[in-house]
Amino acid sequence: MNGVINVVKKEQDLxxxxxxxxxxxSARNKVSITVEGxxxxxxxxxxxxxxxxxxxxxxxxxxxxxxxxxGPFCGIGLCTDCVMKVDGEPNVRTCITPxxxxxxxxxxxxxxxxxxxx
Amino acid sequence: MIxxxxxxxxxxxxxxxxxxxxxxxxxxVALIDENLQAGGQLLKQTHxxxxxxxxxxGIRGFNIAEKLIEEAKGLTVDFLLEGSTYSVYENKVLAVxxxxxxxxxxxxxxxxxxxxxxxxxxxxxxxxPGVMGAGAVxxxxxxxKVLPGRKFTIVGSGNVGTIVAYQLLQAGAEVAxxxxxxxxxxxxxxHANKAIRSGDIPVFTSHTIKEAIxxxxxxxxxxxxxxxxxxxxxxxxxxxxxxxxxxxxxxxxRTKLTSLAGCRSVYSSTLGGKVPLHDENMETSAGGVYxxxxxxxxxxxxxxxxxxxxxxxxxASSLDYISSLSQEEQKKEIRDRLGLLRGGKYGEERAExxxxxxxxxxxxxxxxxxxxxxx
Numbered sequence: 001m002n003g004v005i006n007v008v009k010k011e012q013d014l015x016x017x018x019x020x021x022x023x024x025x026s027a028r029n030k031v032s033i034t035v036e037g038x039x040x041x042x043x044x045x046x047x048x049x050x051x052x053x054x055x056x057x058x059x060x061x062x063x064x065x066x067x068x069x070x071g072p073f074c075g076i077g078l079c080t081d082c083v084m085k086v087d088g089e090p091n092v093r094t095c096i097t098p099x100x101x102x103x104x105x106x107x108x109x110x111x112x113x114x115x116x117x118x
Numbered sequence: 119m120i121x122x123x124x125x126x127x128x129x130x131x132x133x134x135x136x137x138x139x140x141x142x143x144x145x146x147v148a149l150i151d152e153n154l155q156a157g158g159q160l161l162k163q164t165h166x167x168x169x170x171x172x173x174x175x176g177i178r179g180f181n182i183a184e185k186l187i188e189e190a191k192g193l194t195v196d197f198l199l200e201g202s203t204y205s206v207y208e209n210k211v212l213a214v215x216x217x218x219x220x221x222x223x224x225x226x227x228x229x230x231x232x233x234x235x236x237x238x239x240x241x242x243x244x245x246x247p248g249v250m251g252a253g254a255v256x257x258x259x260x261x262x263k264v265l266p267g268r269k270f271t272i273v274g275s276g277n278v279g280t281i282v283a284y285q286l287l288q289a290g291a292e293v294a295x296x297x298x299x300x301x302x303x304x305x306x307x308x309h310a311n312k313a314i315r316s317g318d319i320p321v322f323t324s325h326t327i328k329e330a331i332x333x334x335x336x337x338x339x340x341x342x343x344x345x346x347x348x349x350x351x352x353x354x355x356x357x358x359x360x361x362x363x364x365x366x367x368x369x370x371x372r373t374k375l376t377s378l379a380g381c382r383s384v385y386s387s388t389l390g391g392k393v394p395l396h397d398e399n400m401e402t403s404a405g406g407v408y409x410x411x412x413x414x415x416x417x418x419x420x421x422x423x424x425x426x427x428x429x430x431x432x433x434a435s436s437l438d439y440i441s442s443l444s445q446e447e448q449k450k451e452i453r454d455r456l457g458l459l460r461g462g463k464y465g466e467e468r469a470e471x472x473x474x475x476x477x478x479x480x481x482x483x484x485x486x487x488x489x490x491x492x493x
Contacts, residue, residue: 014266016263021178022263046262049258050262050264054264069247070245070247072247072250073254074235075253075257076153076253076254
């Protein structure tokens with residue numbers, strides 16, 4: 001770790017590569033999903049949230065009343081901050097739902113936001 | 119309705135070892151976990167464990183998970199993955215949602231190994247995308263191999279905070295700051311040594327986060343010095359460019375299900391919050407219901423592994439799978455190992471707290487028949 005990185009590299013790939021400990025693992029199938037009308041590349045089986053973060057997407061939805069932006073918070077399916085509309089179904093917890101080829105992912109409209117949400 | 123002799127809820131270290139001890143003795147056991155795979159938080163631990171050989175010293179967390187899962191699969195543990203246990207009814211009936219359907223599982227004994235959830239602190243901007251739990255960062259980086267940002271600020275310098283800081287460097291990210299309100303780094307020396315002495319991580323002790331700033335997601339944070347009353351000192355603010363704020367401010371036992379099961383609890387700041395009362399066999403005030411691991415008080419994975427074994431052996435004993443002569447011996451071996459693990463300053467503090475909780479249990483809970491019920 002000798003004195004590396006002290007500038008934010010905007011172009012830096014967000015996928016972790018050449019990790020000193022984590023193994024490369026068996027090659028994963030690349031698939032394509034559509035997020036807000038834009039096609040992005042993802043790996044089959046990874047959580048939707050991981051694919052979005054890797055594509056530099058951090059805002060997953062807006063709250064019902066104040067339209068405040070929200071993104072992943074707990075990463076393990078507990079907090080529901082990362083919910084999105086997946087293939088037409090609202091309130092899908094993207095951090096624990098695996099990517100499938102051809103998935104269509106959208107930010108939720110206000111009618112689908114959980115009722116206790118502000 | 120599915121019937122099992124024992125249902126274990128939670129497939130982390132404690133749930134895995136509990137299931138293993140049960141299956142080893144031919145008990146019909148189901149292990150229920152809401153994730154795609156068992157292993158719990160071990161799956162994201164890339165560091166080597168320390169301690170003695172029987173506690174997997176020198177083995178990385180995710181390798182320990184692999185070993186335990188393999189062992190459980192080699193036995194007859196019935197894995198029910200992607201199943202969220204959302205309620206507990208009378209007579210130990212669990213409601214487990216898998217996909218769009220719910221199945222009911224009734225069991226003679228239930229072991230809750232539901233782990234812990236992360237604590238958060240609130241400050242202006244804390245709901246912005248980019249503010250997330252340290253556990254979430256570990257999950258994305260170490261398990262899914264995706265960085266949720268490029269430049270990280272970590273709030274809290276306990277074991278989790280310092281380990282995450284180091285792991286972020288390993289993954290190629292930049293750590294802009296570790297912010298700690300206390301005067302010293304809170305983690306074990308070994309973690310602090312790796313992370314902080316790498317020289318790549320600015321550490322701000324006696325500082326707190328004041329605000330996370332950004333329109334759509336975090337662009338920067340403001341931190342400030344704190345005085346002896348933990349209050350920010352005006353004029354000491356510093357702005358730090360960062361796109362992820364990682365909250366590593368502690369864990370609390372995940373007790374929703376134990377509450378539903380009627381387990382009485384007690385508050386313990388040492389063990390992270392509300393803890394279900396439990397006796398020396400890990401049995402709770404709801405007879406035949408056991409706890410193990412972080413839900414029984416936040417400690418460490420190696421402790422969870424042993425508590426899971428203890429709960430498993432206890433449940434197997436109460437179902438008459440172990441002779442009364444041999445069960446005390448087997449339990450004692452595990453308790454001795456737990457004693458060793460709770461050495462050192464922090465360990466002793468937790469050991470005393472566990473003793474206090476057992477004392478309260480004995481004082482307030484009338485032993486029900488179920489702890490000695492025969493099948």
